[in-house]
Amino acid sequence: SAVISQKPSRDICQRGTSLTIQCQVDSQVTMMFWYRQQPGQSLTLIATANQGSEATYESGFVIDKFPISRPNLTFSTLTVSNMSPEDSSIYLCSDSTGTTAFFGQGTRLTVV
Amino acid sequence: GQQLNQSPQSMFIQEGEDVSMNCTSSSIFNTWLWYKQDPGEGPVLLIALYKAGELTSNGRLTAQFGITRKDSFLNISASIPSDVGIYFCAGRSGNQFYFGTGTSLTVIP
Numbered sequence: 001s002a003v004i005s006q007k008p009s010r011d012i013c014q015r016g017t018s019l020t021i022q023c024q025v026d027s028q029v030t031m032m033f034w035y036r037q038q039p040g041q042s043l044t045l046i047a048t049a050n051q052g053s054e055a056t057y058e059s060g061f062v063i064d065k066f067p068i069s070r071p072n073l074t075f076s077t078l079t080v081s082n083m084s085p086e087d088s089s090i091y092l093c094s095d096s097t098g099t100t101a102f103f104g105q106g107t108r109l110t111v112v
Numbered sequence: 113g114q115q116l117n118q119s120p121q122s123m124f125i126q127e128g129e130d131v132s133m134n135c136t137s138s139s140i141f142n143t144w145l146w147y148k149q150d151p152g153e154g155p156v157l158l159i160a161l162y163k164a165g166e167l168t169s170n171g172r173l174t175a176q177f178g179i180t181r182k183d184s185f186l187n188i189s190a191s192i193p194s195d196v197g198i199y200f201c202a203g204r205s206g207n208q209f210y211f212g213t214g215t216s217l218t219v220i221p
Binding site for chain 1: 115142143145147152153154155156157160162200202204207208209211212213214
């Protein structure tokens, strides 16, 4: 499995600001995903990061709030824009071989 | 998005006991996966199942892909303190993965 590095691992941010989370994979992967995990909850898919084209967002998530970049097959970023306390969550990057999915260590975001 | 029903929600067991948890869905999946998540970490893949009826082991862990393709279970034998964590099932449909609600496991020494 590919090794996925995510940074920052945690951050405390002021409301109204934006945070960009980076995800680096140590080998080329076809598919990368971004998930949100609210405290004590399961994982919810935000979007599929497509290389060279716009991300595909799930219902309830929009590009203006969660812009995603994927400039190549090993790197992606997720920005959480105009943050509010409700955005406090763990954000997880994942890659997929097509049949299995692997995760980074997550970014724990607290918005104050 | 779709979410899988996972039970039990939490378990408190004595060290050495066996553990069983399961996951059900109203949809058919092509792959079932089981993950463990420790506090402050991302989920780590434990077992992947690719065929209906498949039974796969990984050390003290055994998981099965249900015949109907709508369910899966995970067993942990002879639990130890480091088994503590949250266990998630996941089903794959096409290129997407859907996650269970999680089972929180506490092992009492």
